Amino acid sequence: MSAPGTAVLVTHTHPENSSEGVRAAVAAAREAGVELVAPEDEHRKHGDAAAELGRAEELEGEPGVCIVLGGDGSILYALRRYAGTGVPVFGINFGTIGFLAAVEREALEDGMRRALAGDFEVMSVPALEVSISSERPVAFNDVTFTRVPHGRVAELSYSVGAQEVGHVRCDGLVAATPAGSTGYNLANAGPILAWGVEGYVVSFIAPHTLTARSLVMAPGDVLQVQNAAGRDPVEVEIDGEHIGELAPGEEVGVSFRDGAGSLAQLQGASFYTRIREKFGRLAK
Template identity: 50%
Template sequence: MSVAAVITHRRPGETTEAVRTLIEIARSRRVTLHFTEDEAAKHGIELAPFLEIVPELGDAVDLCIVLGGDGTILTALRRYAGTGVPVFAVNYGEVGFLATIDPNGLAEDFARAFAGEFDTIELPTISVGRPDGTWSALNDISVHRKAGLRVADLAYALAGEEIGRVRCDGLVISTPQGSTGYNLANGGPVLAWGVKGYVVSFIAPHSLTARSLVVAPDDELTINNASREEAVEVHVDGRPTLELKPGEDIHIEFGQSYGTLAQIPGASFYHRLRERFGRLAR
């Protein structure tokens, strides 16, 4: 490793000491760290040997170090999706399901990261498209009725075949890694990492027959806002992104690009599932 990007979450008081350790280890390994101007201001970092302050993070890095929770890790994975740059994440969040490590023994862990002593796993995106653009998510894309308005009326089709029409508060389309988030809260199935495909689950459906559905990876999902009056919102990884007016369609595709997540050698999805979610249940 010779160059690494650094991204941290919005609470610098929790990560400043770890950033100092990261800078120290990077200098000892002659690795240049890239910080955006916002990140540098957040941690009081100034230009110095092996420290560069850049307007925005570029692709010409060997690694991205993240200090934060799953939201910050998703930001990094989206930024470097399709580039092959691994994201090495230290958990400073509540769950940290995507994190590589917890913040214990960071000096040794950062040294291993810069030595490339980690495995990687490719995490697929799902993309929502319509004529004015395309947006990609690492976790999920969700459709929601607007606050204070009537329930959504959504029709959906797969591979050109209409499946159904449901009155509901919304629906969630999740990747395997996103299936442990909003989808799980809806009662949808958990997909193990490595499963090729995605899952559609409904938010408070007004139906006895609306059930979650695991979809084959090559089958495009079309969602139509079947309401005659009410627009609905489309969120990408939890962020409001676009509006779907009455009668409009959006199209969802799986695996247009992949993010690369670093893992400790020998780590597995099932270990993460037990440690993160089993721990919360105790």
């Protein structure tokens, strides 16, 4: 990819974890001759460290790349922010796992140089679209339906189109993309979907039955999730962020959206090597 003329910077929620990275980014952008900007909240968060950054709100058009100094949560935020724009998101892991990151924090300077030079490949990643509002928000990791805290066990019916698939009492239901299949879905004993698989997976949180099993969905399948009448509301989250509730008797659709995001990766990066390295690290 060619070098970007402009880059936008997004960082970890806690500035003490990423201020050093902001200073490194400013220096690298100055050397590369790339205009580096950041949203207003980043300026407030980092103070003097962000003094040389431009204002993203004043940028005409989209940036050439979004550089994220953070973990998977920050990278997911950036993917949602630039969904459908084609802006590649280049993650430098300042979090714990950093499964979506292109490079680790220890390689900050080299990673910044690569990001600003366009020295990376762009991988198209799918999302899940939720029909909970007129905005139809998207999730790049997962959509979760969970019982409210201290509430009764949820009773959820799920169907594909007009075909009912099942009815289950559980603590929740998770619909995950291939990228998100290594998260909440994996904790539910759901299958890992390799990046590049077209489709998504549905799994259950603490199902109160022996028959509820994970289900791999085709890309054209629209999942309908209905909360049983007379039950407590069910919380709905995308990528861990609350977006609303499913009232008793209410139904919500989840659909596969191919190519919604652009994730930057170094040339030769392997999904299977990443699985071994990231999850092997947690096992030590």
